[in-house]
Amino acid sequence: MSATDRRTPGEWLQLLVGGAIVSAMFYPAVWMVLSSFKTNREMFKNPFGLPRDWLWSNFSAAWDKGGLGGLYLNSIIVTASAVTLTVCVATAAAFAFSRLAFPGRRWLFRLLLIGLLLPPPVVAIPLFAILRDMGLLNTLWALILSGSAWSLSLTIFIMHGYFNAIRPDMEEAAMLEGASIWQIFRDISVPMVWPSMLTLAIVNTINIWNELMFALLFVVDDEKRTLPVGLIRFFGRYSTDYAMVFAALTISTLPILALYFLLQRHVIAGLSATAMD
Numbered sequence: 001m002s003a004t005d006r007r008t009p010g011e012w013l014q015l016l017v018g019g020a021i022v023s024a025m026f027y028p029a030v031w032m033v034l035s036s037f038k039t040n041r042e043m044f045k046n047p048f049g050l051p052r053d054w055l056w057s058n059f060s061a062a063w064d065k066g067g068l069g070g071l072y073l074n075s076i077i078v079t080a081s082a083v084t085l086t087v088c089v090a091t092a093a094a095f096a097f098s099r100l101a102f103p104g105r106r107w108l109f110r111l112l113l114i115g116l117l118l119p120p121p122v123v124a125i126p127l128f129a130i131l132r133d134m135g136l137l138n139t140l141w142a143l144i145l146s147g148s149a150w151s152l153s154l155t156i157f158i159m160h161g162y163f164n165a166i167r168p169d170m171e172e173a174a175m176l177e178g179a180s181i182w183q184i185f186r187d188i189s190v191p192m193v194w195p196s197m198l199t200l201a202i203v204n205t206i207n208i209w210n211e212l213m214f215a216l217l218f219v220v221d222d223e224k225r226t227l228p229v230g231l232i233r234f235f236g237r238y239s240t241d242y243a244m245v246f247a248a249l250t251i252s253t254l255p256i257l258a259l260y261f262l263l264q265r266h267v268i269a270g271l272s273a274t275a276m277d
Contacts, residue, residue: 029253036247041240058247065238066248070223071230075209078140078226082147083204086155087197088091089148094159095185109160115153119186120213128217142218143226147208155200162196163189202263206256227252 009013035043036058037051062068073129096102097109127146128137136142170192171184179187190197212228219225225233234248 029213029257032246032253033250036243038243040241040243047233053241055195058243059251062234062244062248062251065179065244066230066234067222068227068230068248068251071225071227072141075227078147079145079205080206081140081144082151082208083201084266085144086151086204088157088203089123089202090152090159090200091190091193091197092185093152093156095189097156097160098163099171099189100181112153112156115150116157120150124213127165127214131218137218138220138224140219140224144213146214146218151204151207153205159196160198162193166192197226199265202260205259209256 006233011061031048034051035047037056038046039055042052091094097105127149131137131142131146136145166189170188174184174188210228211226212232215226215229217231231252235245238244
């Protein structure tokens with residue numbers, strides 16, 4: 001190792017502090033997973049140690065008693081549909097705000113950004129009334145449309161920044177060649193912002209997967225509930241069986257963690273795209 005490759009004491013201190021912060025943030029998830037393999041008695045006797053016997057039966061019991069299969073399916077349908085709708089509409093809208101000149105563009109964009117300032121409880125009652133009048137209450141469409149609408153302002157705002165960071169040279173050249181706006185958007189613009197679209201898809205997946213308030217208000221049938229609501233009911237029924245509760249939490253959390261770690265390089269690439277430009 002050359003002298004230029006050696007870390008300074010300040011760099012080692014930064015690594016140490018960063019490692020401590022990451023450990024403090026990640027350890028609760030590790031503790032939850034380890035606790036899901038223990039018995040209730042072992043959790044109190046040895047809360048921070050490894051399980052003496054790895055009880056995989058806790059997971060099967062939580063899956064069966066909590067009806068997690070149906071909850072999982074509903075959450076997957078709602079999340080996949082809402083994220084797809086959000087990213088597609090937001091990308092098209094951000095392209096229009098960034099590349100097209102039309103009357104009232106700036107005012108419409110500013111009006112859209114008001115959605116970033118409104119907390120969910122403010123729009124809950126108006127959304128409930130709208131969905132009731134549309135006949136969508138107590139359906140998965142109520143969660144898909146509300147989740148997508150709530151994520152749209154932030155997604156358009158971020159995608160607008162990505163489009164502004166990209167030079168329009170290729171798009172202008174395609175327009176001179178006679179390409180239509182739709183062809184430019186589909187064949188040139190979308191491939192250039194694809195990493196950003198994937199980044200926002202992952203971020204919105206995490207938010208919509210964990211959404212609770214709309215799911216509590218707009219759906220009442222147990223067969224149509226999503227995973228967060230099902231976990232609350234599960235905890236209320238088996239609040240003293242901590243091992244099974246932690247097993248249910250692990251089942252609901254690990255897929256999102258796995259998705260993030262699997263696609264984290266795309267997330268980092270998408271978040272750094274604007275800064276690089």
